[in-house]
Amino acid sequence: MKTVLLLTLSFFMAAGALAHTPQEKGLAIAEEADKRGEGYQDSQVKLRMVLIDNNGDESPRQMRVKTLEGAAEEGDKSLMIFDTPRDQKGVAMLTYTHKAKPDDQWLYLPALKRVKKISSRNKSGPFVGSEFAFEDISSQEVEKYDYKYLRDETVDGKKMFVVERDPKDKYSGYTRQVAWIDQEEYRVWKIDFYDRKNDLLKTLENKDFKQYLDQYWRPSLSVMQNHQTGKATRLEYEAYEFKVGLDERAFTKNSLKRAR
């Protein structure tokens, strides 16, 4: 009984017992979610991205993502390698996420052996023709948003926090995002994205969460639905691998040229 009480207490401490305003509570939830994802060191995953147009026609592509956890004040580094469609094979994208300044991003075009730096101005643009924007697929550092706790909600028997987060970057394509985060594991199940006119633009749903190394939760399926165009994009993840021993060498500008 005592243990349960302690657990409950520490849970509330983390989730916002210290937070008095909706802003403080929203931030506390984001920080707790972030904390629970810490310590993974590195990960890699294969995924299939399926673009679905208004007629339901699908065009698939395959890619792999390698991620290196940022030390201390640094953001994560990620390398995305495209396998199909075949004209894109060998194309690779390297991202250095930063907490306080715009991310650094480079794209490698194998046909010309050319590494191009991408402007962070493009962050609201579609990622490889999909319904995901560049900013949706980059690492979600806590510092990139202002938060506001809205309410609790029970969805499919799960108690959720509903938290609004407003991008700080003026080039974000969104005025605000509303996220549903479960109170037990702090997983993000759903995000509504509101465009610059504050109209509902897209909804992201994360499904079939799996736990890795007894700690890290990752969805096996993510679906981004665009409400304004009727198009959607599905991300189907294969099994994640964590702590595979990736080092900095796989995440330098030069590594782009040999990414496979």
Next chain:
Amino acid sequence: MSMCVGKSAIAMVLLVTTSVTQARTDVLGQVDYELTAYAEDATYGPDAGLKNSVALRGEVYQDWDDGYQSITFKPFYRWDENDEERTHGDIRELIWHKVGLGYELKAGIGKVFWGVTESAHLVDIINQTDLVESIDGEQKLGQPMIQLLLERDWGNLDLFVLPYQRERTLPGQDGRLSGGLAYDDTQYESDQEQSHVAVAGRYYTYIDQLEYAFSVFHGTSREPVLGVSQLSGNVVPYYPLINQLGLEVQYLDEGWAWKLESIYRDGMPEYSIEQFGQRLAVLQTPSGLQVADDEAYWSSVAGFEYTQVGVFDSRIDLGWVAEHLYDSRQAKASLSAFEHDVLLGTRWSFNDAEESTLLVGMLYDYEYQDYGLSLEGSTRLDNRLSVDVEARVFAPSSQNPQFGLRDDDFIEITLQYYF
């Protein structure tokens, strides 16, 4: 309970081991079918009509040592209906690559790109241009090299030893874009001819949104100087020994990308020998080869690309490109140089499922008051098939070295099948 943990820990170790040490093998191929339409008979050479060409590309890759060592082999062959000079093969790459901590080592035949600008690639000097492949100079021949890359906190340093010089491919008289030129044997300044060993280095780094690079090169020029033989009347390609310093700068500022490439080069003979009412750099006479004096010169491309994201409330990104090209030799500049030109272009990224793009540009020479137009587009038909479209219009004035290409306007469609 502890047993379970132990087991899963072992399973985890096994999983980790297999995933890291798994060697990777890739065998890939590509066939390009190229159809080119010429509206007019060439001034010198073939008639108007449709021309066919087919190219085969392969890639074999094998790595080991946890992926830290690899060999890549990329053969290439093109068959061209008209131009026997364009029917050619090449080893684009055959290279061993080792990745160490803070360094990389490569040995074999490789390909390297340097540069940031669109309209010209001044700094890019490691590989020879495969000019019969594409007039934009972006297709390159494989280059024998040993490359050492140091990747450190203070930046990146690339060092090259280049033991062999490749000759630039040039279109034959039966081909298009040849200007009707016939060539005599190639001449070299170095007694060792193609075996002269060149050395090069490049330092590059970045600070936030500013990227810059300095490079040096000493060896036989990749760009030939074109002379004339008094004996045959044919063109004599001449490759001098040169020194080149290069600078590349790119600064990204929100939607703006500011770009600069500049070279300082010495060793290139100037077009200063008066003969046949023309200015020549090299003249083959019965008594031997006469080469004009060289004078150091500099050349630059500077400009910007401004990108509007999601223009007209659509998914389309629209880019505006403007670049200025300058060569300090002006009228004495080599034939392929841009002495006083401006590029104005627009780039469309449609951000559709097919990732369609379109780049339209006009290169305007403000002294000769002539221009060239270009259009390059690409889209995907399915997972294994994509299509490129290229069109060029040449409108050179009679003073322009490109005058011989005035009737070579073309539209080209290339189907690319991957297997």
